[in-house]
Every structure is written in structure tokens, then in C-alpha cells.
Amino acid sequence: MDLSTVTATLASKSYDKVADICDNLMLQVATDGIGYHDDWPYAIHLLSHFYVNDINSARFLWKSIPSSIKENKPEVTAVWRIGQKLWLRDYAGVHEAIRGFDWSQELQGFVAAFSELYTKEMFQLLLSAYSTISIADAALFLGMNEDDATSYVQQQGWTVDSASRMLTVKKQPVVTEQKLDPSKLQRLTEYVFHLEH
Template structure:
């Protein structure tokens, strides 16, 4: 592909991105744009260090390197993105806690701390806040069954329908 063709392709794709319905381009457009940016060695505009830092957070999340994600998130962010990055940090921490509760019957406190980006003392506190058991350095997470209320509601709904059906048959 000639350099001129790549430049034209970038212009066309960026225009398509801006003119997309509801300002949301298709995955195909984003895939092509990302591929072309990689070709041009322009992953992130290097003139903007904050954009580079956000890109690093995304890369670490993609790699599922949670310790590195938290390290990358512990950054001084501008006023424009500080709240978003704080919310992301909390979201990543909650997802890690959810993963731990689902996947582990026991986990070392140090591992939990690295997965959540917390100190050992903060990790102890969050373990207690979640109602989990901790024995020195071993955490015994409790799996939270989030489906229980919906199952009860479904059972009540089914019982109501069954009652109506039986009542209809009797009359």
C-alpha cells in the first residue's frame, strides 16, 4: 500500500467515524482505524502525555495485569479525566473483588492486595467490609448469590400464573 493511499484511507475512515449514525462508528471502521494507526506508528499522540498514560491503563487492562493496571491508575490526572479515572479505579477494584469471590475458596492477603491495588491494611478492611473471613494472611471469600432475589420473584410469578390457570380450569 502506498503512503498516499494510507493517508487517504485515514481521512476517509476518520470522516466516516465523525459522520456515523448517532456518532457511533461501526466496529469495522474502528478496526481499520486502529490498524492504520498501528501502521503509521501513531497508537497515541505522543505530544499528549496524559493520553499516553490512559493508553497504558488500557493496555494493562487488556493484558489482565491487574497490579500494573493499579500502578498505571495511580497517576496525577487532569481535571478533565480525574473523576473518570477514579471511577475506573473503583470499578476495576470491585470487579477484582467479584472475581475473587467467584473464583477463590481462599486467597492470600498479598494476592488480594495486588489484585485490588490496596495496601495490606486496606485489603484487610475491605475483606471485613465484605463480610469475608480472614485468618492471619489467608482470606476466605464468600460467594454472593446475586441471582437469589430474581429466582424468588420468578417463582412467585410462576406460582401466580399457576394459580390463575387452576382457577380458570375449576370455573
């Protein structure tokens, strides 16, 4: 079984493409009747579905993994633990699951990229859901200690009230599309018509 495409995609840090590559390769291997259970990169495959926010596909993949792999490859189980926390919307638990395992060299960069992506998604969630939030709650969502979380959000323009230990969210300016006035469109049409004739 040739996993060079998966390896090359990981090396190029094109993590958003790994799930499709693994899915297609798994289908190809199954079609060819080749066994893949023992040396299939299940941890990478599972994490790739979490990376593209496809938890349902990850759940189906998890169900198809032989129990011997689940029992003998702790990294596969560790990745699944991340998925369980995602499924339960245990935001702090996702960060704990990421930090709670000593990832292999092969997976370290991918896990770090997923962690960074997840932190950005949580920041966007906070941005859209809150106008103020406690430092402790923000730290939980972002998977950081309180000082790091405070520093992170301050870099995004949020303000801190040290006395109340609250953060004030800086909302992003809403970009509105400029509507074209029908009368302006009519004048433009007449002008172009005049130029052509």
C-alpha cells in the first residue's frame, strides 16, 4: 500500500486535503481487495476529519477500526478522545485531549496545526457570541492559561477590566455591500449607449 501521497500532503502542511486523500485511498485499497488494517494511518485519518470539521465521517471511520488497533495503538485512541470532546462540545476538554498525549513525530505538526485552527475557531465563536466574557471563561474556550488568553485577545483589540476580571469583546466592523442605485445604473447605461453610437 502506497501512502506516499498522504506523507507528501502532511509534509506540505496541506492538512485540509488529507481527509479526502485518505478516504479515496481507503476506497481504492478496499476495491483492490488489499488488506490495510494493521498499517493504515488511522490516527492521521481520524484527525484529518476533525481538521475539516467532519465529525460524522470520523465517527464512521472509528466504528470501522478493528478493536485490535484501538487496543494496541494508543495514539489512535488519543485522537479519538479529541473527537469525543468535539462531539460533546467540551471546548476545554478538546484542548486537554490535545495536550494530554505525547504525540509521535509523524503527528506532532498536524496536531499543532489542528490546535491552532481550533483556537481560532473558538475565538470566532467568542467574538460572535459575547460582548463581555470573564477572563477565566475565555481561557477555557481558548485552551490557555488566563494570562495567555488575556494577551491573545488583547492582540485582537479586546479590552480588559482588571478589577472585574472581565474582557470586553471588540466586534469586527460589519462589511456591507454597496447597493447600486437604479437611477445610477440607468445613467451609466445611457452613457455607455451614447459612447457606442
